[in-house]
Amino acid sequence: MAPKRTERAPLPPDGDPKHAARATRSAGRRMRSLLLDGASRLFKARGLAGTSISDIAAAADAFPSQITYYFRTKEALFVEAACRDMLYVARSAEQAALRAETPRDYTCALVEAVTSTDSVAFFAEALTLTRRRADLAPLVERTIERLHAEGLRAYAGQIERHGWNTLRDPDATSRRFWALAIGVMVEGYAMGRSAEELAYEMLRVLGDQATTNAGARLRLVGGDTTSEGEMQS
């Protein structure tokens, strides 16, 4: 069952056992990553039912036994590929949003990055699958926790860097963003919406997340209402 073909190739000629172990580990990581890449591409195009283990093995130039060795089942591979994709899209959204100079641009950059790929819909499919597969839940939980923790960190950093006023608790802001992204994508994909329509719908339901200091004038009037006040920037 061990993926011999790929583990053997990178063995160093001197036979040093430490080098050999390290080379085996890194070859293993490479093969895992290749399998995840192929799986992600195929699952997104054809869904879980439309993709077989041998399709994925062929796409990664591997043996089907390597998939069962690294991931055990097709469902576990589906969930892991979807979780990885979701964290990638979150990171690329944050990168894109770093260049924003206003809260509105920041929200637009996030929304555009998220709606221009099908990674969120893929992740939502994995979430749906996990509902009936409690054994796959821990990875999904860790992914969601990481998504929220990294989202919070990125948002709080952006707020501080620009001196913006967040319209609600930054943690709730980040959680709300991802819950809305999932909801809008699940709904929109079922309705066959285009990336532009998805982005429009997401901006529409998301509303403002923060204001510039120019908006702060207003907040001062409200006294104890400031912490959750929301207005146009």
Add this chain to the structure above:
Amino acid sequence: MAPKRTERAPLPPDGDPKHAARATRSAGRRMRSLLLDGASRLFKARGLAGTSISDIAAAADAFPSQITYYFRTKEALFVEAACRDMLYVARSAEQAALRAETPRDYTCALVEAVTSTDSVAFFAEALTLTRRRADLAPLVERTIERLHAEGLRAYAGQIERHGWNTLRDPDATSRRFWALAIGVMVEGYAMGRSAEELAYEMLRVLGDQATTNAGARLRLVGGDTTSEGEMQS
């Protein structure tokens, strides 16, 4: 293929063809409804893959051929049962929210009604299925349109009746509510969250939807920011 067993029973003894046609139609509707009830219960408990056409037929005391007669495929029955459940839960949420006297109570009543059943998660599963089954998309589209139209009507009515101030465009408010409900439920079901945890998370990300008139004092200060201003009630 016709569901003879149930169509024959309610035929009137006088044999009037109009009566007979009407009785046949109403028996057909009754059988359809029974099949949807049984399907909804089984699909929610066991998922699409874990439920067979003969399980559903047995639950509704019907023949498997009656399911293919009325719904053609198991997937079509799944989507129709989920769409019906979603409209039911929306209606019962609206009914529960009618008794609310403050915007905060209104939001809580909606959230509690939505998180206390698994109908939203069932609907989200149907949405995910529809992504790969374009033939089932029209029913899902009609359901989402109706959900948004009825949500808008109920929310606008509530706002007007109490003289509350909505914090953003009522249409966006209603769409946002359902997108968040879907996102929070998909995420929460994958993580095995309880109904209380789902309600807590939903209230947290939803924030305020409207304010009482006591909050309006603040809005007047904002000038052109009033239409989307948000603050505590």
